[in-house]
Amino acid sequence: MTGLRERKKEATRVALREAALRLALEHGPANVRVDDIAEAAGVSPRTYNNYFSSREEAIVAAVTADRESRIAAAVTERLSETRLAEAIVDAITAQYTDPGEQSRDALLLITTNPGLRTAFLDAPAALEDPLQEVIATRVGDPQTARVLAASVAAAVRVALEQWTQPAGNGLVVVSGSLPDLLRRMLEPLVPALDAAEA
Amino acid sequence: MTGLRERKKEATRVALREAALRLALEHGPANVRVDDIAEAAGVSPRTYNNYFSSREEAIVAAVTADRESRIAAAVTERLSETRLAEAIVDAITAQYTDPGEQSRDALLLITTNPGLRTAFLDAPAALEDPLQEVIATRVGDPQTARVLAASVAAAVRVALEQWTQPAGNGLVVVSGSLPDLLRRMLEPLVPALDAAEA
DNA sequence: CACGAAACTTGCGTGCACGCAAGTTTGCGT
DNA sequence: ACGCAAACTTGCGTGCACGCAAGTTTCGTG
Numbered sequence: 001m002t003g004l005r006e007r008k009k010e011a012t013r014v015a016l017r018e019a020a021l022r023l024a025l026e027h028g029p030a031n032v033r034v035d036d037i038a039e040a041a042g043v044s045p046r047t048y049n050n051y052f053s054s055r056e057e058a059i060v061a062a063v064t065a066d067r068e069s070r071i072a073a074a075v076t077e078r079l080s081e082t083r084l085a086e087a088i089v090d091a092i093t094a095q096y097t098d099p100g101e102q103s104r105d106a107l108l109l110i111t112t113n114p115g116l117r118t119a120f121l122d123a124p125a126a127l128e129d130p131l132q133e134v135i136a137t138r139v140g141d142p143q144t145a146r147v148l149a150a151s152v153a154a155a156v157r158v159a160l161e162q163w164t165q166p167a168g169n170g171l172v173v174v175s176g177s178l179p180d181l182l183r184r185m186l187e188p189l190v191p192a193l194d195a196a197e198a
Numbered sequence: 199m200t201g202l203r204e205r206k207k208e209a210t211r212v213a214l215r216e217a218a219l220r221l222a223l224e225h226g227p228a229n230v231r232v233d234d235i236a237e238a239a240g241v242s243p244r245t246y247n248n249y250f251s252s253r254e255e256a257i258v259a260a261v262t263a264d265r266e267s268r269i270a271a272a273v274t275e276r277l278s279e280t281r282l283a284e285a286i287v288d289a290i291t292a293q294y295t296d297p298g299e300q301s302r303d304a305l306l307l308i309t310t311n312p313g314l315r316t317a318f319l320d321a322p323a324a325l326e327d328p329l330q331e332v333i334a335t336r337v338g339d340p341q342t343a344r345v346l347a348a349s350v351a352a353a354v355r356v357a358l359e360q361w362t363q364p365a366g367n368g369l370v371v372v373s374g375s376l377p378d379l380l381r382r383m384l385e386p387l388v389p390a391l392d393a394a395e396a
Numbered sequence: 397c398a399c400g401a402a403a404c405t406t407g408c409g410t411g412c413a414c415g416c417a418a419g420t421t422t423g424c425g426t
Numbered sequence: 427a428c429g430c431a432a433a434c435t436t437g438c439g440t441g442c443a444c445g446c447a448a449g450t451t452t453c454g455t456g
Contacts, residue, residue: 201452202451231441231442232441232443244444247442253442253443
């Protein structure tokens with residue numbers, strides 16, 4: 001059961017991130033101060049920083065929601081049926097499949113603004129801990145699980161980097177759908193995952 | 199030949215990081231403001247942030263120097279003799295071997311202070327770019343090279359995390375020499391490196 | 397040598413992150 | 427139902443990061 005405390009906290013978190021995204025879309029990211037976000041969510045500016053440690057984080061969280069924790073769950077499920085590598089690749093590509101995308105303009109906002117893009121690319125770091133635990137159920141050594149989890153998170157970051165790349169660098173543009181991109185970036189790690197599982 | 203401009207810039211960079219470390223050792227990291235560092239190095243506080251983007255960065259740089267760029271060079275050398283995986287592991291362990299360690303107390307300082315530790319663990323991220331280029335000479339697809347470089351950097355970060363871990367978590371302490379730790383953490387990635395090279 | 401462009405430094409102003417200590421709310425045991 | 431302990435919010439104060447525009451230094455070229 002979930003107490004009042006917990007529910008209020010989650011409500012504040014949601015209020016903050018949604019206020020942040022709405023204001024950023026309305027006025028442009030540069031014209032939104034954390035004081036504005038806090039006021040729109042009905043809390044003090046100081047409280048904002050009890051929930052998010054940077055101005056960008058809340059905006060990104062509105063898009064990301066809690067994708068990272070859902071991935072770990074998805075991997076665990078898939079793990080009963082297939083080998084580790086496949087479970088991870090499937091779970092990740094499934095969770096990063098863009099849903100209805102009411103967030104298409106939000107993503108444009110993020111890829112446009114350097115600060116927001118950085119925060120967005122930092123998000124997959126949150127994969128490491130939950131992923132390590134899942135991997136550890138299939139791999140003896142916790143240290144190995146740690147390294148593999150960190151590598152997978154790094155691969156996801158690289159994929160998102162490519163995907164959100166400011167175009168026109170004169171070189172080949174990667175493009176392709178995000179799931180395809182993720183699959184391609186995770187591919188090189190498959191041998192490592194297979195070897196660890198054996 | 200290196201122009202006056204370049205030499206001055208490097209001198210300032212060195213002056214800043216050495217002043218930062220000295221002051222941190224003398225007065226404790228909490229009691230050193232960036233204004234103090236700037237003054238000790240003979241530049242304005244604003245200039246400090248043209249060289250380092252956080253207060254911690256300069257202190258860490260004094261210990262790290264330019265290790266990351268040296269690693270890439272070491273890998274390139276070793277690469278003429280052996281396969282990719284071996285070259286990388288050897289080069290990294292060699293470069294992270296603690297030299298004479300006049301910096302032993304500096305490392306204690308870093309592992310002690312949370313902010314400094316974070317900055318220290320962020321340093322290996324600088325491996326990604328140079329390492330990618332080296333790997334790309336042995337691996338056809340640049341994207342694959344990118345992922346592998348990022349994974350190696352992540353493994354190094356994990357190793358440093360363990361090495362600098364605040365002890366006494368009730369669980370097994372890892373310990374061991376840093377080179378050994380690095381070797382252990384890079385081991386799981388070897389199959390991926392071998393597969394990409396083939 | 398002279399001079400114009402490019403690189404670098406600096407002061408200023410603004411917003412941000414966060415430690416701390418006081419006030420307020422929630423939860424729990426009796 | 428009461429009351430205490432723990433969790434959470436808030437205001438305040440401090441130092442930090444960085445955009446901007448003006449001043450200064452370096453460098454290449456005619």
